[in-house]
Amino acid sequence: MVFVNYLFMCLIFGTTFLAIKIGVDSGLPPFFSAGLRFFIAGLILFLIMIVTKKTQVRLFFHKEMFLTGVCLTFGTFATLYWAEQYVTSGVAAILSATGPIMILLIQNVILKEKGNRLxxxxxxxxxxxxxxxILPIFTVEISPFWAIGCVAIIIGEIFYATGTIYTKKVITKFQHTSPIALNAVQMMHGGMLLLLLSLVIERGQYDFTMNLASASSFLYLVVFGSMIGHTLFYWLVARTNPVFPSTWLFISPVIAVLVGVVFYQEYLSWVTVVGTVTIITGTIIVNFNALQSMWKKKLVLKRGFKY
Known part of the structure; x- marks a missing residue:
């Protein structure tokens, strides 16, 4: 069951990038659709948590939830949704896999934590x-917005990395609260900020027509991308460990590139292939010690030892 849910989660996370691309290309305002997606998904999950008595309404009013929402939802997805107007879903997914690398850089450069050579x-x-x-921007004629979109996604991953580091402290403080409830509240905060940003920037774009493509994209992202995908992630964390579910970053970008090429006729060049392999390899190496520790624990447990 764990392996099946893991594969399902990787498939969901790998296809959300194309779903975002389809929605944006069909005319949905990026900030508005992102904000509505996360607010609705977070609200539904939060209400479920309240009804099942796994959390309380006052959780919403903690400043930690707001700050987490700023980083993990608002900063990460405002840049991603905007960028996917100009960047293919495959490239967006690959660049989004740099999150662990950004975490390492922040820990070393800003927090002065020493890392290992590997x-x-x-x-x-x-x-x-x-x-x-990003190399093609210097060799062929590509819209400058393509390069700006790539940079925007990387900035978004800096937000993600900052939020991930901060979340470790938040989880410690709210250790008796369901992680699903914590995620739901931060999605609501991030969603509301995205809607406010949309109100300021996209005010003249609200006359869009909801068609089959945009409606399907939006519903898929709300139900599968935000609700089911994140619930599976936290389910896997509870059943295994924090490291194993995070390995979706090594698999989902490949899925995103393939579905973009097959189902949306996105262009795939040898530069994209080399960049994909290089970034994923680098991400695996950055997480190598954590992965090695995880497998050692698995082997010891299989042999009957206790920790």
């Missing part, structure tokens, strides 16, 4: 992969 090698490899992906 992590630094992985970080350099990941950065070189990003350069490979």
């Amino acid at each position: 992590s630094y090698i992985g970080c350099l490899l990941g950065i070189s992969g990003v350069i490979f992906l």
Whole structure:
């Protein structure tokens, strides 16, 4: 059951990038659709948590939830949704896989935490992969918005990395609260901020027509992308460990590239392939010690030892 749910989660996370692309291309205002997606998904999950008495309404009013929402939902997805107007869903997914590399950079450069040599090698490899992906802007005629979109996604991953580091403290403080409830509240906060941003920037774009493509994209992202996908993630964390579910970052970008090429006729060049392999390899190396520790624990448990 764990393996099946893991594969399902990877498939969901790998296809959300194309769903975002379809929605944006069909005319949905990026900030408005992102805000509505996360607010509705968060509200539904939060109400379920309240009804089942796994959390209380006052959780919504903690400043930690607001700050987490700013980083994990608002900053991460405002940039991603905007960028996917100009960048293919495959490239967006690959660049989004740089989150662990950004975490390492923040921990070392800003927090002054020492890393190991292997992590630094992985970080350099990941950065070189990003350069490979952005390289075409200097060799062929591509819209400058393509390069700006790539940079925007990387900025979004800095938000994601900051939120992930901060979330460790939040989870410790709210250790008796369901992680699903914590995620639901931060999605609501992030969603409301995205809607406010939309009100300021996209005011003249609200005359869009909801068609089959935009409606399907929106519903898929709300139900599968935000509700089912994140619930599976936290279910896997509870059943295994925090490291194993996070390995979706190594698989989902490949899925995103493939579904973009097959179902949306997105262009796939050798530069994209090299960049994909390089970034994913770098991400694996950055997480190598955590992955190695996870597998060692599995082996010990199989042999009957106790921790």
